[in-house]
Amino acid sequence: MRIEAHALEHFYGHEKVLNGVDLVIEPGSFTAIIGESGSGKTTLLSILSTLLQPSRGSVRYDGKTFGELGNIDRFRRHNIGFVFQFHYLISYLTLRENVALAALDQTLVDPLLEALGIARLEGRYSDEVSGGERQRAAIARALINRPSVVFADEPTGNLDTKNALGVYELFKRFSIEGTGFVVASHDKKIADYADIIIEMEDGVVKQIHQR
């Protein structure tokens, strides 16, 4: 899915936190949104991912505006995956059950757990595995319905460097296979993995680097 943002502005009350953002996210690309705390990464990611409506400007998804997407729950379920800093796994369910709960096609669950290296942990609860393993389960849940694009906000915020790099490598691997990733992060190391790096500063795009 191609995502095009045009002249985005966003206010929280009277405070303007996005001030004219234009950008294009190409299908299957791995895009990193980096910048200092408060620069507007989460706000921009929330708008791009349909969770927040901008105060001004528009986002198009394969040419369609938000209003033209039809049933938004259905659109999200079929097209978008989400990963957050906190895994939001259901603690009463095993890792496998967390992924299976979201799955439209149950036959994809086991191969995906295998691909993410957590198949042997499938029967454990989220408090019985490490932070990196939990986050991989959350990534499996985001990928299970083969979304066109996965949005991740600080997905490695709670991980050490080794696990963080493991997550970026997973994103890279799936993006080579055609899934798009848009990832907001403080972590500059993500730039070694992403195809496009969007650098935010005070609510505007300061620079876009392409690798």
Ligand SMILES: Nc1ncnc2c1ncn2[C@@H]1O[C@H](COP(=O)(O)OP(=O)(O)OP(=O)(O)O)[C@@H](O)[C@H]1O
């Ligand atoms: N719900 C909200 N209500 C009011 N102000 C908000 C709200 N969310 C964010 N802001 C403000 O908007 C600005 C941008 O915040 P945003 O969360 O997008 O930044 P960020 O780049 O994601 O920061 P961080 O790296 O700390 O996560 C900040 O000044 C923040 O204080």
Ligand SMILES: [Mg+2]
């Ligand atoms: Mg943020």
